Amino acid sequence: MKQDIFQAIADPTRRAILTLIAIQALTPNAMAEKFDMTRQAVSKHIKVLHDCELITPKHSGREIYYHFNAKKMQEFDHWLAQFRQNWETQFNQLDQLLTTIKDQTTK
C-alpha cells in the first residue's frame, strides 16, 4: 500500500528525523541514539518515511545511510500549489456569479 505523505509527516518524531537527515544522512543506529529510542521503533518510522519516498537509503560499506529526498517534498509542494490553483479558479467563477446576481437584482 502506498503511504500517505500527510500521515508520514503527521508524527512529531518522524518530522524530527526528517529535519535531522535534511542536514546530514544518518544510519538507523545513529537515529536511535539521537532520539533515545529502540532500534525497533526507529525501524518502524524509517519504513513509513521510506514507503512514501521521503527518505532514500544508500549503502556505504556495511552501513545504510538514509538521505532526505528533497525532490519528493518539492513534488508535494508543487501538488499543493495545483490544489490552490483549483480553488482560485473556482473562487473567480464565484466572483463572476455574484456580480451577475447583483446586476440582476439592481435592474
Place this chain on the structure above:
Amino acid sequence: MNNDLLFDFNVDKAAKTVYITREFNASQFLVWDAFTKAELLDQWGAPAPMRAKTKYMNFEVGGRRFYAMISPDGQERWAVQEFTSITPKTNFKMYNAFADKDENRELPGSEWDYNFSEQNGITKVHIIIFNESFERLEKLLEGFKIGFTMTLKNLEELLVTLS
C-alpha cells in the same frame, strides 16, 4: 480576480489541515446562498473545465448533498456531503466523502468547516478542511487533471483545424 480581495491558502501538513480564506465583494446573505444552494453551487463549484452537478441537496443538519464533478468528456466523479452543523448565515460544517453513482461512500472522508462574516459590504469566507488524506486530495486533483487534459486536447484539435 479582483486583486483587492484577500485570498489565503495555507496547509498545516503536520495537522493534515488546509486553511482557506477568501473575500467576496457581496453581502453575507448572497455569499451564504452561493455556498448553500444547489442551483448556485452548480454554477461555480467546480474549476472549469470541470462542472458540478447536484443530484439532490437537503441543506439541514443530517441532510446531504449528492453531487458529481463532470469532466469535459462526460466522466462523472460522485461525492456526498453530509451537513453536521448549521448556524444560518455564519457557519456550517459538513463531512465530505467520495462515492459511486449509487451513493455508496468511500470512507474515510474529510471534515469541512465554513465561516462567513461581513464588513463594509465585503464578505470573508474562512474554510478549514481537516483530515483530508493526501491520497484523497490526489484523487480529487486527478479528476481536475483529466478535465484539463481533455481541454488541451480539444484546443490542439481546434488549432489543427485552424492551421
